[in-house]
Amino acid sequence: MKRLYYLTSNIDSADLISADLHKEGVSDWRFHIMTKDEAGLYHHHLHGATPFHRYDIIHRGEQGALLGITAGLIANLVLLLTGMVDSLGLFTMLLLTTVFAMFGAWVGGLVGLAHDNYKIERFKPELAKGKYLVMVDVKKAEEEKVRVAMKRYHPEATLLAADSPFSNPFVNRITAKASN
Template sequence: MKRHYFVSDNLDQLQLVSTDLQQAGFTTPQIHVLSRNDAGISERRLNDVEAVLKKDVVRGTERGALVGVALASTVLVLAWVTGFSAHYTWVPSIFLAIVLLGFCTWEGGLIGIGKPHADFARFEPALRRGKHVMLVDTDPDQEQILDNIVAHAPGLRPAGTGEATPRAVVRFQDKWARFTEIAP
């Protein structure tokens, strides 16, 4: 799958494009809108980007975990090399390693909360000016359909492409949405 980004200053137009895409066979999990106007997105029933995905929490947590693994490994190796573990047992060293791993992972997540998602950072100036970004994940056979629909939306400006959500995740989200509609 491939992700296409489009910038617009009109949420009503994005709603029309979203409706046209869905009528052409796109599913809701393939279409997202990134905006600072959460009320406007909700009012128009657009599929917004999840709050946790607007920030770099996941990447920050991963980086923190890597630092934590390195520090925890260092503690355990030092305990073994210095003979500390043989003299006092492994319990303090293992406990310190676990605490370091947890703290670094947590701290990495907190650092990530303060940063926009790496894929969306380039749109921050436009978002600050009140613009909105539509993200459309496409299969190769949907590219032409997207081009045709976007061609009829004069205020929608292409803003590049990127890596999309994996196809399996999009399909799962679609099936989950259908399940929640029919489930009691």
């Protein structure tokens, strides 16, 4: 699966892209449009970006879970080495690590609400100008078909990037900026 990022300058173009993507078999669940004109998307019945697209909830949640797992394992080790607990059962150790991981994911997700999605951050200057970012998730087999259709029917839409739709918890914001 790949996410294609197209940029267009007006709502009418985004509306036509939506119609053409439907003709190509791309469902509403696989493409989203991000813009500062949310009312325009609503009035044109276009599928806008979700909070998971806009904010770094998933990415930071994954990082928080990894930190929580690490903290849980360290807590288990400390409890075992200090003799505070003679022998923790495997279930107790797993439970403690799971609680730490869940707490880390929750805190990470809350932190992510305060930050823009690290994959979208590079497009912020264009979005601030009022442009429309069309994100299309395509399967490997249909990627070329979508690219050809977009090039043929929508030369006004610029392909800015192709990336994975999945978050990588090992990528930090500085690394993501440097790779652009």
